[in-house]
Amino acid sequence: MVDHISWPDLPAAQQPVWPDVDALGTAVAQLRTLPPLVFAGECDNLTGRLAQAARGEAFVLMGGDCAETFDTATAEDIRAKLKTVLQMAIVLTYGASLPVVKVGRMAGQYFKPRSKAVESRDGVEMTSYYGDGVNALPFQVDGRVPDPQRLVRSYHTASATLNLVRAFTQGGYADLRQVHAWNQDFVAETPAGDRYEKVAGEIDRALSFMAACGADPEEFRRVEFYAGHEALVLDYEKAMTRIDSRTGDLYDVSGHFVWIGERTRQLDGAHVDFAARISNPVGVKLGPTTTPEFAVELCERLNPERVPGRLTLITRMGAGTIREALPPIVEKVTASGHPVVWVCDPMHGNTREAASGHKTRSYDDVADEVRGFFEVHKQLGTFPGGIHVELTGDDVTECVGGTEGVTEDQLGDRYETACDPRLNRVQSLELAFDVADFLLDRPRP
Ligand SMILES: O=C[C@H](O)[C@H](O)COP(=O)(O)O
Numbered sequence: 001m002v003d004h005i006s007w008p009d010l011p012a013a014q015q016p017v018w019p020d021v022d023a024l025g026t027a028v029a030q031l032r033t034l035p036p037l038v039f040a041g042e043c044d045n046l047t048g049r050l051a052q053a054a055r056g057e058a059f060v061l062m063g064g065d066c067a068e069t070f071d072t073a074t075a076e077d078i079r080a081k082l083k084t085v086l087q088m089a090i091v092l093t094y095g096a097s098l099p100v101v102k103v104g105r106m107a108g109q110y111f112k113p114r115s116k117a118v119e120s121r122d123g124v125e126m127t128s129y130y131g132d133g134v135n136a137l138p139f140q141v142d143g144r145v146p147d148p149q150r151l152v153r154s155y156h157t158a159s160a161t162l163n164l165v166r167a168f169t170q171g172g173y174a175d176l177r178q179v180h181a182w183n184q185d186f187v188a189e190t191p192a193g194d195r196y197e198k199v200a201g202e203i204d205r206a207l208s209f210m211a212a213c214g215a216d217p218e219e220f221r222r223v224e225f226y227a228g229h230e231a232l233v234l235d236y237e238k239a240m241t242r243i244d245s246r247t248g249d250l251y252d253v254s255g256h257f258v259w260i261g262e263r264t265r266q267l268d269g270a271h272v273d274f275a276a277r278i279s280n281p282v283g284v285k286l287g288p289t290t291t292p293e294f295a296v297e298l299c300e301r302l303n304p305e306r307v308p309g310r311l312t313l314i315t316r317m318g319a320g321t322i323r324e325a326l327p328p329i330v331e332k333v334t335a336s337g338h339p340v341v342w343v344c345d346p347m348h349g350n351t352r353e354a355a356s357g358h359k360t361r362s363y364d365d366v367a368d369e370v371r372g373f374f375e376v377h378k379q380l381g382t383f384p385g386g387i388h389v390e391l392t393g394d395d396v397t398e399c400v401g402g403t404e405g406v407t408e409d410q411l412g413d414r415y416e417t418a419c420d421p422r423l424n425r426v427q428s429l430e431l432a433f434d435v436a437d438f439l440l441d442r443p444r445p
């Protein structure tokens, strides 16, 4: 039980209004007694990997659900997401000859900030859905009441998810010899699947050549995979924060990497203060209203010792804005000497409503924002460190476009997200091929 971490009482945006304070106390006390989900040493290893990305020696791939739900924490769903990230990572590693740091938006993405606190349909109003960690998705009053026991369920669901991810990535499923096996089912029949199959064939030949030469590296049998999520609901994140016995430093052991969202990054707010106190590698989302001065101040607050890999700035400007909004920020941060990892989230600045009422994003906008991100960094001689995408391993119809051409009319066919539209597996793979091409033309260290 960790009861000696004290936190200042600062304004915190986007927090659930728990109706039963005693029930919250019980849930928090339970969380505090539970074992860590990740080890502090693993977080430090990730900081080291991210430092490589800050120097242009690696590329970060962050991907996973917009909102993980308890019901979809099944073996099938987790494997499909993992498979998507692994396939994308292979395309990037092979295409750009660059190590790829893999971070799943997984095992903790149960909390969602919302634009409106209340949702209304046909004159009926209730609390918006804030993620399975807070309340339930169906539009029913009872389930929308924030329930603190959901924090405890978040922990157990994250634990089961991470356990399976560790088993898959360490136990043979992610062995490089399995590259073909990740390309089965619906994706294999698509142009992206076909392109992937060619890459897999070339990798196979390279592996056979190496084996014939007597080389069979252990590194090819396992994959280093990290878990990250938005540190939104501070009752959960603080209860999961522990003192590292090795160093006495604080780590949020709910995930390796946590980020602060666009709506909660106030300099005098509780989220920035929380992130400043923990020693995990942390990220901050930066939308189009970010000023260069704010970005530098954030760097000072979150990484005063200028540890490479500690801070990732995840820009999400929108395809039409990135080419104007990003350069002054990158210039000012670079001039300040802060060693940040620049990551592009091409999803959150490109959301729009389709005529059918579905929230959607166009593949072209997503790809164009990433292209703009690479252009800006090339122009400034800085390193494009990675991408951060919302994706699923399934054949959903949530984002329009891509070579399979999901149309607006098809959005209703398989629209399954609990919050924002995700790239399906084929669109994700296509994006990886586009990014691999952009990477070939990147500034080199
Ligand atoms: O994923 C990000 C946000 O939680 C999401 O875009 C908010 O969506 P909303 O504008 O429908 O509340």
Ligand SMILES: C=C(OP(=O)(O)O)C(=O)O
Residues within 6 Å of the ligand: 066, 113, 230, 260, 261, 262, 263, 285, 286, 316, 345, 348
């Ligand atoms: C809420 C998110 O993004 P942003 O804070 O950039 O809106 C998210 O990544 O889930």
